[in-house]
Amino acid sequence: MMSNLTRAERGTAMLITGIGVLIGLAMAALGHGDALGAHGWIVLIFCAVLFFIVADAFYSAEPVEDRAAAYYDDPTKVGIMISLIWAVIAMGMGVWVAAQLAWPDLRFDAPWSSFGRLRPVHTSGVIFGFGGNALIATSFHVMQRTCRARMPGQISPWFVLLGFNLFCIVAASGYLMGVTQSKEYAEPEWYADIWLVVVWVTYFVLYMRTLAWRNEPHIYVANWYYLAFILVVAILHIVNNLAVPASFAGAKSYSAFSGVQDAMTQWWYGHNAVAFFLTSGFLGMLYYFLPKRAERPIYSYRLSILSFWGIVFFYMWAGSHHLHYTALPHWVQTLGMTFSVMLLVPSWASAGNALMTLNGAWHKVRDDATLRFMMVAAVFYALSTFEGSFMAIRPVNGLSHYTDWTVGHVHAGAMGWVALITFGSIYALVPMLWRRAGMYSPKAVEWHFWLALAGTVIYVFAMWNSGIIQGLMWRSYTEAGSLRYSFVDSLVAMHPYYIARAFGGLLFLIGACIGLWNVAMTVRHAPARNPARDYPTSSETMEPAVPVAE
Amino acid sequence: MFRTILRPFSKLFEFHARSHYRMERHSMALTVGIIIAAGIGGIVEIAPLFTIDETVEAAPDMRLYTPLEQAGRDIYIREGCYACHSQMIRTLRDEVERYGPYSLAVESQYDHPMLWGSKRTGPDLARLGDKYSDDWQVRHLVDPRALVPESVMPHYAALLDTPLETASLPGRLAALRAVGVPYSDEMIAAAAEDAAGQAQPDNVRADGVFERYGDDTAVRYFDGRRDRVTEMDALVAYLQILGKLTDLPQQLTLAEE
């Protein structure tokens, strides 16, 4: 990997990681006795390890061939592996957290292992660790291939990928120490937030520069979605995380907003984290890997336009559906409800576009588990967006809000859509990237598929049941016109479903472990193959490119 | 007929598709397009919340969190209680009948950030203040299943043995003032002493708490321990003030009857 970098670039990398070490040191010194200090040490160690990896290879051979003749795939490869490792960690956390709700004493006596601290490790771990790394890695691949241009810059892709992972590590370790802003999906504290802005701006610049270098007149749809993902997440992140630190030597900060304005800002963010992190980016993935794997043209370009702009425009209005019947003024709720329902059209349009693309390839769906992952993901996407729009209708939300129904909806989207499309894309991508004839074990892919599907279905059905029972119990009246159940009655009714959910999650986790194993084995043992044509057209070489390192 | 209704729409879309065909060749055009399309919704929904006066009710009796309560709030956030407990009673009959008057915007006016929550694994806590004794709260936090056998809530026994860190409180109050909570200079300067004083009624420092935060402030041995001020003191003090910053919700309910 290092052999792809010139000595000057290695120097730059050492400079950057060296600065990182100094920043870590400064944090450790300033924040002594505070969680900020502990984070300083983490930053320091992270950067120091990278520094020594680069330093160790500083004098090794420099690249000799024309690097522009090949795509830059090293960051993608690393990103894929990291993403799968996060998947196992974070879904493991999910299973643990689920088990705690069924058996609350299934924990250590230490404060870090309590539900409230582990839960965000799960949510951030899957969304940012697993999803984010998969998005960054696949976006690197997709933008290069669909632009027919190598990423400009040798360091910035690494900076984006590793910088993002530093953010994830700081976030997750922070939760365990009790460092959180409590804003769902934006929990990390102010310094991690600032760091993410730096990483994200670099990401955006890298993306724009690659687009600028492209050898295709038109920008492919997948790139629209990745671009929207990068841009809008930046806007959301910056606004929602505005805060004033209690001290620059401590982790604690206070949100710039309060009360009802804070609630609206938070759910404007929270809902669109769903839209632009968990949907837009993954649609980018879908738009590349699904037609590629199915070897079919996209069903309709016009439908792509309609759904893309529909999603970008309508989603941003829908956040207030998280605040129905609350102290948020009624008028905002009406806006949130109506836009959520209108949003269903572009959502289904993109799911339909994906499924119709499979016309003429259904036999492949039957035989190929990788394509089946993507097909089922599109189905779950359709299902969860329908469910979302339904739950956004005020009276329906009156029942579903605060209950496990929301959790069921989340995981229909997160497991059924986000995780399945990611696994499908990774199975499609890994043989391409490492130039293998196929996955090491197609059988294992098949197993993973059925475990993931079964896990999702069990999870989601358990939560639909428990959520609806919960909601109904809370508002159930006796003939006398008085509430029928106490809160604890409803809690007792949840128990069997919490066990079922933990079981479904366990199946899903086992699938993810198999996936990690299979990818690792593919990289190490699967028979090699040269791809037919895989090089940037800006290059002079008209030969199939082989990475310089090989 | 359907076709006639559709015609203007499909014309418009046709135009859009054609101009799009040109636009998608320019990454900057796409960028600007995305920012505009995505920007509108947030602006229309958030900005007016600052300009429409009736959004946040006027509650002249609205009081601030004392430093001890604010410290407790920070612990509530740190431990992730909001992951299971909401603090927002919705305008629904069953919620009002179960938990009390629906929550008003003004009640979280000084909450940076708000803790309305999105999941009720445990019950809503918006009107928790004075619903139980300090002793109950402490025992419940130390071992929830001792009091409520069916509970799935984690225990927080360690809070009882962790002394409250008060040195950072002036800084925290100052940061809160920077974002709009009207703490006075004096309150900020005395934050650490006031936090200790509120949990030690026999100590002279307790007087300052009454002076600065009013005679109705609860000054007690919240955790039942006289020898030191713990994180449990802070958390229980916070729990006991929930829903009691203003009387407005109760007044509104009475006015309606």
Added chain:
Amino acid sequence: MSVKERDPLTGHQTTGHEWDGITELNTRVPRAVWFFIIITHVWALIAWLLLPTWPLVSTYTKGLLGLDQRDEVAQKIAAAQQARADWSDQIAMLPVQEILAEPLLMDRVNSTANQLFGDNCAGCHGQDAAGGPGFPSLVDDAWLWGGDPDIVMETLRVGINSDHPDSRYAEMPAFGRDGMLSRDEIRSIVAYLPTLSGAAAGDVSAGAVLFADNCASCHGEKGEGNMDLGAPDLADDFWIYGGDRDALFKTLWDGRQGWMPAWEGRLSETDLKLITTYLQDLREEDRQ
């Protein structure tokens, strides 16, 4: 390389572009999508017309229906109260004994009390009202303040040692901590206490004297308790904090001041009566 081709399978034209082997068809947007757009948008338009929706600078459009969530819930609650008036008025008017004799009313009471008691009282007194360490049983015959319905209702209304201005006030002094009695003295009282309920013990005369001097004023000569003071009967088998040596020692050393919340303001008068009746009924059932 903008060469338009036809997809052999569907017969649709492609847009003429190709990205890494991916092409796109230029299929028209299906009719169903337009249909779908019209339905959802028309529905939204109707909602915007009828409901509060669009922000203006310092106000917002109120909608033709003039609805607001706060008025709506107030109306619903008022209507619900109206609907239960037929029986809740009777609860409010009739004395508890008469309610107890009225099976129909008791049916209402029992179906209502599960939630009221479960959400408000069970946390301390337990789901079955049998109490627990530090929280008295409400189904036994030992009362601090008296089991008469009126008295119970008053206890509920004002609480014990609560913030309520009329709160009942009761405190067991901290004889040890406050230096009124020595360790040994307390030990001898603790040894004496079981004899109040007739248990045999050795020589407890020292304890007896100390008890008469220090405790009898509240708990009575024979430890029979005093309901005016909320001082419990020490001669029965019911203990709030426990009757073993350690618990008794702690009670005498640190004192006790149970805290029972005041429910006035949180629960309505009728609710309080309902709970009182329910407790009365529970006790009678227990006795059978």
